[in-house]
Amino acid sequence: MVHALSEIRRVLMPDGILMDLRPLAEHWRVEVASLREVKRTGHVTDLPEQTNGDVAANEAMHELERLGWFRREQEELFPYIYSWDTPSEMEEFVSDDWQDFIDLDDETKRATRAAWAVADADSRVRIRMNVWIASWRKQLSQAEHTR
């Protein structure tokens, strides 16, 4: 990971900016939402590949800071919603596309189906992810400064 970040640094201008955007595993909420209300029905289960990946990425960015390659300027978490028409579509997507990263337990599936069955006609099923955004400014080493 640090090798890739080193490559990116190589092709950045001296004052260039690196933007890091990525979802962070934090037991994302599962909801049934309409214009009138949002009902929380459970949460996803984070799998090791996702949580270990987060740890490795955070360590890589800290290493860049320690090496003096980049300086962190701003950061925050923001909500990023995936939504589907029905609970079964959500379950299918999670099992097909995110099977290595998250899981849905039986209680969350049951509660989501139950809430959706009695929800408003415009209701959708959704997973509220937390996405991390951070900006990093490239720093020059002494040797690079003197070139």
Added chain:
Amino acid sequence: MSLQRDPDRNEIRLLRKYVEIKDKRVLEVGCGEGRLTWQYVNETQTTLAVDLDRDALRVARADCPSAFVDKVHFVCADSIRLPFAKEKFDIAVLAWSL
């Protein structure tokens, strides 16, 4: 499939809040099918969008609106060996790829 992603457009709103994209040379690493690329590419001077997934890049190239073809170039490459000897970028975007 009725999937919707980021209906509130938080991702592009935050990206714009954090960095001035207009007329900049942008490198996007892990562009996939261009999910994020399409949302900002028109403002940039040029964008080089990199991914290792040839199938995803094929989709991105096929989906590229004609108005953007001179702005964006999709490159199949590994981020640990970027095939740019002379090109320099103002901004690099890691799009869910770290």
